[in-house]
Amino acid sequence: MPSHPLPENPSITSKFINKFHECNELFDGTINQIHNFALATDLSNNEVFTFTQAMRQDDRAQFVDAMMKEVRDHEEREHWDLVLRSTIPKGAKTIQAIWSFKRKRFPDGTLNKHKARLCAHGGMQQWGENYWETYSPVVNMLT
Numbered sequence: 001m002p003s004h005p006l007p008e009n010p011s012i013t014s015k016f017i018n019k020f021h022e023c024n025e026l027f028d029g030t031i032n033q034i035h036n037f038a039l040a041t042d043l044s045n046n047e048v049f050t051f052t053q054a055m056r057q058d059d060r061a062q063f064v065d066a067m068m069k070e071v072r073d074h075e076e077r078e079h080w081d082l083v084l085r086s087t088i089p090k091g092a093k094t095i096q097a098i099w100s101f102k103r104k105r106f107p108d109g110t111l112n113k114h115k116a117r118l119c120a121h122g123g124m125q126q127w128g129e130n131y132w133e134t135y136s137p138v139v140n141m142l143t
Contacts, residue, residue, distance in 0.1 A: 048100065050098075050099070050100070050101070051098075051099045054101040054116075059103075063114050063116060066101070066113070066116035067116040070117065070118055071118070095121065096120075096121040098119055099118060100116070100117045100119055101115065101116050102114075102115045
């Protein structure tokens with residue numbers, strides 16, 4: 001199988017390209033269907049941010065707009081009811097939420113939009129209490 005010398009600290013993309021034929025061939029000699037665009041994917045440019053990281057970006061105003069759109073979408077779909085903390089029964093736990101931000105890009109690399117997701121904080125549910133309840137207000141079958 002062909003192999004090329006790799007730099008001292010190769011990226012995952014470089015490693016994959018170097019081992020493409022090996023990755024593409026299954027143990028029984030048949031061929032996987034790895035699409036050629038897989039080679040064009042740049043994994044080193046991960047544009048996923050936490051709230052703190054997003055607010056440090058030059059385009060933070062677009063991330064704030066995306067947050068407002070996310071909240072507006074949830075309100076329009078009636079995913080939640082606002083409840084005053086003072087009305088929550090004593091001993092009841094609330095599930096914290098976290099924000100996740102991403103710059104969505106077209107395949108050619110140009111910016112498509114800024115995306116904000118409001119997600120339930122993982123690991124806060126208790127077995128036997130609220131474990132089987134789903135806190136995923138982001139499901140939309142159209143996207």
